[in-house]
Amino acid sequence: MATTAQPPPSPAELQADQAAARGDAATARRLLEDASRTAPDRAETWLKLSAMCRASGDVPAALDAIGGALRIDPLAFVPLLMKANLLDAAGRRAEAGEAYGNALAQRPSPAPGHLSNAIAQAEARHAEHLEAAAVRLAKAGAATEAALSGSEARRAARFRSNILRTTRVFHSEPTHFHYPGLAEREFHDREDFPWLETLEVATDTIAADFERVMAAERAELVPYIQYPEDVPLRQWTALNQSKAWTAIHLLQNGERVEANARHCEATMAVLARLDQPDIARRSPNAMFSLLAPGTHIPPHVGVSNARLVCHLPLIVPDGCWFRAGAERRAWKRGEAFVFDDTIEHEAMNPSQALRVVFIIDTWHPGLSKGERAAVRAIMEASDGGEGEGI
Helix, strand or coil: CCCCCCCCCHHHHHHHHHHHHHHHHHHHHHHHHHHHCCCCCCCCHHHHHHHHHHHHHCHHHHHHHHHHHHHHHHCCCHHHHHHHHHHHCCCCCCHHHHHHHHCCCCCCCCCCCHHHHHHHHHHHHHHHHHHHHHHHHHHCCCCCCHCCHHHHHHHHHHHHHHHCCCCCCCCCCCCCCCCCCCCCCCCCHHHHHCHHHHHHHHHHHHHHHHHHHHHCCCCCCEEEECCCCCCHHHHCCCCCCCEEEEEEEEEEHHHEEEEHHCHHHHHHHHHHCCCCCCCCCCCCEEEEEEEEEEEEEEEEECCCEEEEEEEEEEEEECEEEEEEEEEEEEECCCCCCECCCCCCCCEEECCCCCEEEEEEECCCCCCHHHHHHHHHHHHCCCCCCCCCCC
């Protein structure tokens, strides 16, 4: 971050430096107080004054002086760190813990070597502060949270972690179609999708169809991401047209992919019972997603928040994970979940084996029947009949 040039030290500050070198903290402090009044926009003067005040045991005055430096640059790392240390010395533990967090948020990268010990101490104190605060908030909410449902309790826990800033707030950021007023949830509640059990019961059937289509001579295995190189989308640079992340489509942009679907009739029968969007040239979609060993799908967002995405894990080597927003999960065979793909998400297969997930799309439960019809009509007309699927 660029900093504003400071004025040169005043004669009083130079004399204070000499006094400090002699060990005369009292004289140095008096001279620095004079210098800070005549040049209040010089941060270095305030830092020196704070140090002299602390050296004489006057912590409140040292805090006042460090405030002078922070009025010049409220995000300056060293003054923020000094403030946290002073609050600690004053016994104001909760304020100090929060102040250490504020300082760490502004730490330079890379950090100067001479600050490594101070940064390590700040990290330890901030961690202690967060742990104590987490216990306090959990205790405060325990009685009321005990009456919540499972999904409500998870949201209350996330509310607490958001307060502590151990998780950050993520929002829906679709690349194309944003329908206003819909609930933004990284992972949606199972009770909103009663058909999930139907899908999970069919796990072995769907997995058998996957093995069958993989063995077929004319099955179509294609890159999951296929964009022309001149399309203005940076999020897919690493995996566009890559064989590390591939798909076997059964339904693609509302059309049956006969080369694959004919080998998966049992799976197609299951899909016929599910609640998927029906939007010309866009939906429904259903596919086997294959992630090669050692492949990372970078953080990205989807096209429309009017639809959500469901994963049914079929082949999950140890260590594979999926993150949506601030929540990271391990896939588990046969345990489906629904998430909002317009919230930043990513995935990783760190193993030496193939990972396979069956993926379908579904309507956002916040849309009424009438709104679904409106979304369908508008999206079908949005590209003049030549759009690509979601």
